[in-house]
Amino acid sequence: MHYLKKELEELEGEGLFRDLRLLDGPQEAKVIIGKKQLINLCSNNYLGLSNNEQLKKAAIGAVKEYGVGSGASRLICGNMLLHKKLEERIARFKKTESALVFNSGYSANLGVITSLVGKGDAVFSDRLNHASIVDAALLSGAEFKRYPHRDMEKLETLLKCSSNFRRRLIVSDSVFSMDGDLAPLLQLVSLAKKYDSLLYIDEAHATGVLGKKGRGALEYFGVEENDFIIQMGTLSKAIGSFGAYVCGVKTLIDYLINRARAFIYTTALPVCVCASSIAALDIIEGDCLLRDKLREKIKFFRDNLRSFGFSVSNDPTPIIPLLIGDAGRAMEFSRRLFEEGVFVQGIRPPTVPKGSSRLRITIMATHEEKDLCYASGRIANVAKGMGLI
Numbered sequence: 001m002h003y004l005k006k007e008l009e010e011l012e013g014e015g016l017f018r019d020l021r022l023l024d025g026p027q028e029a030k031v032i033i034g035k036k037q038l039i040n041l042c043s044n045n046y047l048g049l050s051n052n053e054q055l056k057k058a059a060i061g062a063v064k065e066y067g068v069g070s071g072a073s074r075l076i077c078g079n080m081l082l083h084k085k086l087e088e089r090i091a092r093f094k095k096t097e098s099a100l101v102f103n104s105g106y107s108a109n110l111g112v113i114t115s116l117v118g119k120g121d122a123v124f125s126d127r128l129n130h131a132s133i134v135d136a137a138l139l140s141g142a143e144f145k146r147y148p149h150r151d152m153e154k155l156e157t158l159l160k161c162s163s164n165f166r167r168r169l170i171v172s173d174s175v176f177s178m179d180g181d182l183a184p185l186l187q188l189v190s191l192a193k194k195y196d197s198l199l200y201i202d203e204a205h206a207t208g209v210l211g212k213k214g215r216g217a218l219e220y221f222g223v224e225e226n227d228f229i230i231q232m233g234t235l236s237k238a239i240g241s242f243g244a245y246v247c248g249v250k251t252l253i254d255y256l257i258n259r260a261r262a263f264i265y266t267t268a269l270p271v272c273v274c275a276s277s278i279a280a281l282d283i284i285e286g287d288c289l290l291r292d293k294l295r296e297k298i299k300f301f302r303d304n305l306r307s308f309g310f311s312v313s314n315d316p317t318p319i320i321p322l323l324i325g326d327a328g329r330a331m332e333f334s335r336r337l338f339e340e341g342v343f344v345q346g347i348r349p350p351t352v353p354k355g356s357s358r359l360r361i362t363i364m365a366t367h368e369e370k371d372l373c374y375a376s377g378r379i380a381n382v383a384k385g386m387g388l389i
């Protein structure tokens with residue numbers, strides 16, 4: 001173990017050592033950590049659904065009726081009624097022919113990308129795509145071509161000399177998880193069409209948040225369903241539950257059931273989790289109350305930070321990065337805020353590129369305005385103290 005210990009000490013020296021924070025009580029807009037109450041500014045539970053009464057009731061009901069474990073993989077005997085109901089519910093929500101549930105967003109990306117492309121194919125991936133996409137592309141064995149963040153000219157240059165590949169797959173987050181900006185989806189769609197490529201869109205941070213009905217960024221941009229577009233999203237963030245979905249045409253779903261190893265070789269999700277996801281989709285599609293609240297709070301907080309002199313974009317997403325640069329300084333910022341009752345994690349390499357360590361602030365529909373005011377005031381204070389603004 002001594003060489004592991006040495007490596008950890010090296011990490012510590014670079015300000016890159018990570019450890020776990022323990023939350024007492026539920027995942028909410030305010031959380032308890034070590035008997036201290038803090039305003040939670042780093043959860044992906046954007047709509048505050050993860051501790052919602054309807055979601056809890058649905059899970060409890062499903063446990064009573066079906067138990068906890070699902071006993072086997074979907075293809076053996078683990079395929080239960082609520083898996084099917086959830087997939088039908090997702091397809092209806094996303095207006096696609098079909099949908100398939102995976103056990104997490106990480107395994108969905110792994111499963112789909114590695115089954116769609118392999119040796120002789122090429123993956124075109126935004127440089128700031130989520131780590132699970134990077135891992136999937138590397139594991140697939142396809143040529144991995146990364147283009148600079150949102151750079152459609154560079155992407156087209158790469159696509160232009162890609163005719164020797166059997167299949168082409170363009171992959172992008174729709175909302176970038178650490179920057180909160182949007183992919184240029186309309187251009188991605190037209191490039192995919194022009195260069196006969198599949199387009200895989202990860203809607204992890206857009207599902208339930210963007211679009212009139214909360215269907216995601218494709219809805220936000222008005223992109224029609226098309227058989228070369230593959231949509232993926234998680235059920236673990238704004239949906240407040242767990243797992244992930246892939247949706248598109250039925251042929252795609254049949255293919256994944258036969259080919260995606262991350263779907264085939266794993267035990268099916270507990271159905272209580274599926275019951276909660278269905279309840280969340282009913283809430284999200286049922287009315288826009290939570291979404292409107294979230295939108296208001298996002299605007300409020302972005303404006304607030306700007307008024308203190310931070311450079312903050314107008315993106316319609318709940319993810320607001322405050323760039324610091326140095327990893328140690330980002331962690332110092334986070335520590336000082338913690339002392340003031342504001343919980344924001346620092347984000348360091350390899351999650352973000354070297355020299356772009358940051359605080360990643362996330363807003364929830366259930367944040368109270370007075371708490372957001374307090375938090376932005378503290379953030380500004382600490383930033384001033386550290387000479388950042």
Ligand SMILES: *Cc1c(COP(=O)(O)O)cnc(C)c1O
Nearest residue numbers: 104105106130173177204234236
């Ligand atoms: C969180 C995230 C994932 C992984 O989803 P999990 O359900 O947490 O495994 C995948 N892609 C993106 C863009 C994400 O932000």
